[in-house]
Amino acid sequence: MTGIKQKLILSLIICLCMFSSTAGAVAEKEIRISDKTGDWGHPSPYLAYSRGPGYIRMHFIFDTLVWKNETPDIMPLLAEEWEYISEENTYVFNLVKNAKWHDGEPVTARDVAFTIEYMKEHPYGWVVLNSVDRAEAIDEHTVKIYMSNPYAPFMEDIGGTMPILPEHIWKDVENPMDYVEPGAFIGSGPFKYIDFNKEHGTYQYEAFDEYYLGKPFVDSLIFVKNGDTQMALQRGEADFAPITPEMVETFREDGFTVIAGPHYWNKKLMINHNKEPLDNIVFRQALAYAIDQDEFVDKSLRGHGKAASYGLISSESLWAGPDVPDYPYDPDRAKELITSLGYEWKNNIFTKNGEPLKLDVLRSMIGIGGQTIPDRDSEILKNQLEKVGIQINLISLEPKIVDNKVINWEFELAISGHGGIGGDPKILYDMTVQVPETKASPNTARYNKSEELNRLLDDLIHEMDPAKRREAVFEAQNIYARELPAISLYYPTGYYAYDPDAGVEWFYTVGGVSKGIPIPQNKLALIRPNAQKSADMEEISETAMQTEKPASKTPITPSSAVFAILSAFYIKRSKRSGRII
Amino acid sequence: MHIRSLHQFKKNRIGMTGLAILSFLLITAVFAPVLAPHNPWDYSFNCFQSPSKEHLLGTNDIGYDIFSELLWALRTSVLFGISVAAIACTIGILTGVSAALVGGLYDAIIMRIADALLAIPSILILILIAAYFMPSTFVLIITLSLITWQTVARGIRAQTLSLKTKLHIKAARNMGASTFYIMHKHIIPELFPLCAIGFVTKARIAVFMEAGLAFLGIFDPTTKSLGIMMSYAMRYLYLDVWFNWLFPPVISLSMLIISLAFIAYAIEEIFDPRLKVR
Numbered sequence: 001m002t003g004i005k006q007k008l009i010l011s012l013i014i015c016l017c018m019f020s021s022t023a024g025a026v027a028e029k030e031i032r033i034s035d036k037t038g039d040w041g042h043p044s045p046y047l048a049y050s051r052g053p054g055y056i057r058m059h060f061i062f063d064t065l066v067w068k069n070e071t072p073d074i075m076p077l078l079a080e081e082w083e084y085i086s087e088e089n090t091y092v093f094n095l096v097k098n099a100k101w102h103d104g105e106p107v108t109a110r111d112v113a114f115t116i117e118y119m120k121e122h123p124y125g126w127v128v129l130n131s132v133d134r135a136e137a138i139d140e141h142t143v144k145i146y147m148s149n150p151y152a153p154f155m156e157d158i159g160g161t162m163p164i165l166p167e168h169i170w171k172d173v174e175n176p177m178d179y180v181e182p183g184a185f186i187g188s189g190p191f192k193y194i195d196f197n198k199e200h201g202t203y204q205y206e207a208f209d210e211y212y213l214g215k216p217f218v219d220s221l222i223f224v225k226n227g228d229t230q231m232a233l234q235r236g237e238a239d240f241a242p243i244t245p246e247m248v249e250t251f252r253e254d255g256f257t258v259i260a261g262p263h264y265w266n267k268k269l270m271i272n273h274n275k276e277p278l279d280n281i282v283f284r285q286a287l288a289y290a291i292d293q294d295e296f297v298d299k300s301l302r303g304h305g306k307a308a309s310y311g312l313i314s315s316e317s318l319w320a321g322p323d324v325p326d327y328p329y330d331p332d333r334a335k336e337l338i339t340s341l342g343y344e345w346k347n348n349i350f351t352k353n354g355e356p357l358k359l360d361v362l363r364s365m366i367g368i369g370g371q372t373i374p375d376r377d378s379e380i381l382k383n384q385l386e387k388v389g390i391q392i393n394l395i396s397l398e399p400k401i402v403d404n405k406v407i408n409w410e411f412e413l414a415i416s417g418h419g420g421i422g423g424d425p426k427i428l429y430d431m432t433v434q435v436p437e438t439k440a441s442p443n444t445a446r447y448n449k450s451e452e453l454n455r456l457l458d459d460l461i462h463e464m465d466p467a468k469r470r471e472a473v474f475e476a477q478n479i480y481a482r483e484l485p486a487i488s489l490y491y492p493t494g495y496y497a498y499d500p501d502a503g504v505e506w507f508y509t510v511g512g513v514s515k516g517i518p519i520p521q522n523k524l525a526l527i528r529p530n531a532q533k534s535a536d537m538e539e540i541s542e543t544a545m546q547t548e549k550p551a552s553k554t555p556i557t558p559s560s561a562v563f564a565i566l567s568a569f570y571i572k573r574s575k576r577s578g579r580i581i
Numbered sequence: 582m583h584i585r586s587l588h589q590f591k592k593n594r595i596g597m598t599g600l601a602i603l604s605f606l607l608i609t610a611v612f613a614p615v616l617a618p619h620n621p622w623d624y625s626f627n628c629f630q631s632p633s634k635e636h637l638l639g640t641n642d643i644g645y646d647i648f649s650e651l652l653w654a655l656r657t658s659v660l661f662g663i664s665v666a667a668i669a670c671t672i673g674i675l676t677g678v679s680a681a682l683v684g685g686l687y688d689a690i691i692m693r694i695a696d697a698l699l700a701i702p703s704i705l706i707l708i709l710i711a712a713y714f715m716p717s718t719f720v721l722i723i724t725l726s727l728i729t730w731q732t733v734a735r736g737i738r739a740q741t742l743s744l745k746t747k748l749h750i751k752a753a754r755n756m757g758a759s760t761f762y763i764m765h766k767h768i769i770p771e772l773f774p775l776c777a778i779g780f781v782t783k784a785r786i787a788v789f790m791e792a793g794l795a796f797l798g799i800f801d802p803t804t805k806s807l808g809i810m811m812s813y814a815m816r817y818l819y820l821d822v823w824f825n826w827l828f829p830p831v832i833s834l835s836m837l838i839i840s841l842a843f844i845a846y847a848i849e850e851i852f853d854p855r856l857k858v859r
Binding site: 228230231244246247299300302363365374375376378379380382383393394395396397 | 622624628629642643644712715798799800801802803813816817818819820
């Protein structure tokens, strides 16, 4: 009798041990993304800092109507089908039936209509709804958007950028900029908000079980701040991070997958064109001639990049103009142009009325995707401009302070940069004119001195005929390059490295995420968007299971071993003392 | 008295070591334009070259010759240190001595200002001023001097107060000597050791602050500075550049600060009988 009992207990213990070791194998899967800045604002539409990384952190929580992946076509997200009715100038979207908010409420057409109304009332930096008249929920899952004007970039610019807000939460929010309650983080995206720490610059998200495209195969997504992101990757503290060009080979040798980005980000010289002498087109052209773009690429990027087009749109974009005016490096021509403005060349410096020609340059360490990088551009710029007799005074400031000064016109020249130049050409409009009733962007030149440019930019927005629109885009680039509201300097090549064992296959989105953010952190990499991809993913996640870090198993397996030994010891002792269990 | 002290200093090993290192660094700094093999602002060389005959310490990320940059950076540090020390000591001595001699309300006001400044951490003020107003190096020197003179002033004032009661000063006063006469004929010469210590200490603080501010990126990036060199080198540490890029400025800065500390220590030992071992 005792023998049977003992055997039963022993087999129970063995079962327990086996169970606990399998529990170790399905340990929570966590992906850590590292960057240097950390704090990009709360991950809620109105609170995220208005640069690419801020939007990226928000897009894991909030879904848009449509989305993009590694192909140029627009793909469904919250909307499974859509149609443009040209006679009515309306868009009709059919929403997926099974989408839910993170608090369990269903996502309906009313939420979409509400979002449009709400964002018309409380302007949201990433989306301009001037051309949208109103939106109407036709039934539970169909929404019709009435346009007041034809708006060519609608699908990418609004459909693929506007985060849909839950009506039941936001209808009571009067001032979205002050709204930091937990409700601000309820979205319909693949990840739920868990925590954000401003001081540490960390974000923590958890997979949303009821996501309509299937639960993400990563349980926990964490953004961490690391002073040295490469070191964090090598030490295993992060799974995905930007790396410097010099380290590409080293990371490949160490088994990381390295992806090189397209040239959708430009370093840009912002110009205060309201101030003398920068308000003169000829002077700005002289600056362009004085600037040697290739030297920036050779020295500042050490060859890992490309000289920029003066027409703002990336020369790698599908929308790049074929004959945008160019300013080959020609310091003599620059001097000639400056002399033509009444300046006198004296002791290697230009003077006018006895005053030397002197400009302040704000320098910031902004790099591709909003990263902080060591800045050498300002030194190169100073050297190049001083060669043509312009005295330069460099002022170092934090990127965010530079942004503020530029917005308030408290600058002469500022070295800044932004992405989005590979997506829809609307970026040319956004970065040239100040859209009325929107928050000023630090990257927008706010230039409206050219009637012709204004007209072309207008066509770029409203022309629904693709061929005519293309023509307007090309011509607008030509005029932009001629008038130079700002000067694009170069496109750096960005590199990201990830550990393939972590199971996520990160990719660069064609034209950039949403409006054109050149960061390879598309949420689709973490879910299963289609059958083909999901088959691949399964394979990857299986290998990931096998190669799961032993560290996550260890706390459970030894404890079960200890438990088994203790139980065996207890049985033996009770047998010896003759007690019946 | 002064001759004897000089003799004593010569016998003080720590002091002489400090002096030797400092003289070497000073000579290097003064003759940097002659000694530097290349123009430190010339970035036409290839990036990240290893040390060679052409480039003793190699080149950096943009193509500057690191050795030339180091010499010029040392020059900035030394210049900054000496200027701040000279200005701060001058202010400190003048206010200290005059406060002690004049006394009364004037003394009270000066000393309360000194107390107030003593309570404020100077590095914070400097960072704030540097970050918001982006002043030139010259203005920074003046600012740092204006917020660091108070320790000198307090020491000098205390010493002057005790000197004031000495017999020979009283005698001079009784014979009709003016305050100014007493100050420059009797008091300042006797205050020499205190001034010397003050000077060296201020120089040390200034050198350190300059490197610190530059490291934080608050300085004009085109100035050559040990702090700027370190901050850039730190960003490329993954390329194994520490021995030719990070190490030289760190060593130079340490040497400069150590030599000043040694000298200050030696002077103090000689003039303060309580510290005397022998």
